[in-house]
Amino acid sequence: MTVQDYLDGIPEERKTAFNQLRLTILDNIPDGFEEMINYGMIGYVVPHTIYPAGYHCNTALPLPFANIANQKNFIGFYHMGVYANPDLYSWFTSAYPKHCKYKLDMGKSCVRFKKINDIPFELIGELMQKMSVQDWISLYEMQLKK
Numbered sequence: 196m197t198v199q200d201y202l203d204g205i206p207e208e209r210k211t212a213f214n215q216l217r218l219t220i221l222d223n224i225p226d227g228f229e230e231m232i233n234y235g236m237i238g239y240v241v242p243h244t245i246y247p248a249g250y251h252c253n254t255a256l257p258l259p260f261a262n263i264a265n266q267k268n269f270i271g272f273y274h275m276g277v278y279a280n281p282d283l284y285s286w287f288t289s290a291y292p293k294h295c296k297y298k299l300d301m302g303k304s305c306v307r308f309k310k311i312n313d314i315p316f317e318l319i320g321e322l323m324q325k326m327s328v329q330d331w332i333s334l335y336e337m338q339l340k341k
Contacts, residue, residue, distance in 0.1 A: 196232050205265050212311035222321040227328035236264035241328050269307040276326045278304035279338050294318040
């Protein structure tokens with residue numbers, strides 16, 4: 196499956212919001228991350244050319260960083276930096292109400308957007324700019340060694 200195949204499978208009523216979320220990520224993600232299908236979703240990863248060790252759970256896979264997915268009842272946005280960095284998590288959860296009138300629906304790394312017309316694109320763009328490839332690799336390795 197390719198990214199385009201994934202996009203082609205998005206239901207019509209979600210295409211605009213999903214594409215805008217994807218473009219927000221692509222416009223704001225630091226250099227070095229690559230877009231690809233990862234875990235059955237559109238993923239943003241550190242490629243093996245930058246981080247040859249890959250993902251410790253399956254070293255054949257590149258190091259995952261963020262994903263977006265069309266789920267049954269929501270559009271999912273996954274960001275491993277928010278999960279791994281308490282300061283980034285705190286910033287994001289504090290800033291969210293300033294950008295969205297609906298309560299934050301979040302798991303460990305997953306933000307569930309059920310109201311697709313109210314996705315806080317500006318906030319997602321800011322979040323994507325807050326961690327470089329090297330920042331993510333350093334944080335990942337520090338967390339891995341705990």
